[in-house]
Amino acid sequence: MKGLVFTELLAMAENAIGEDAVDDMLDRLTLASDGAYSAVGNYPCSELVQIVGAVSDHTGLSGEALQKMFGAWMFDRFVQGYPQFFDGKSNALEMLDAIENEVHVEVRKLYPDAELPRFDTEWLTGDKMRMTYRSERPLVAFCHGLIEACVAHFEQDGTVFKLPDATANKAAFEISLTAA
């Protein structure tokens, strides 16, 4: 998993609980990286899960809630860092439909070692889509946060519903937009 993901997770945590609390938390964890992440390095996803667990212990927020918050945080970073991917997309469903075959394709060119999920999308109607996430990493809630942030970004009312048969590594989301 790219170091960028870790530096952003720690930035979010510092924003929420302060730098000293994050430093203490990292000192208490046994991390192969020692908690020193470079944006261009690669680190095991298990360290991300450990850090989320420690922030959860500190704040009382569930790991799921924190992963969702982190999804929203990363989405803002993507909008700022890669505005070109959002150009020409008229709504959240078009954007989400482009992640697998456009956005993450470009990410793979930029970072050949990126560890990305797989998405299948199916249009159920003109304003409703099912997006199925599959990954070797247990980041369903992170993905949920990204999808919700994507809907909010396009400023059109909509709902994101996670189907109940989700597992740690696979989930289907139904995203519906309501007429503006």
Ligand code: HEM
């Ligand atoms: C709302 C749209 C998006 C969704 C739902 C999405 C989903 C995800 C998820 C769930 C992951 C974690 C890896 C995994 O679960 O296996 C991921 C990783 C990543 N995504 Fe996306 N993504 C979105 C938009 C973007 C955009 C716009 C960019 C822009 C560059 C981007 C770049 C990346 C990068 C760099 C990683 C990390 C890869 C690694 O750690 O090796 N994504 N994405």
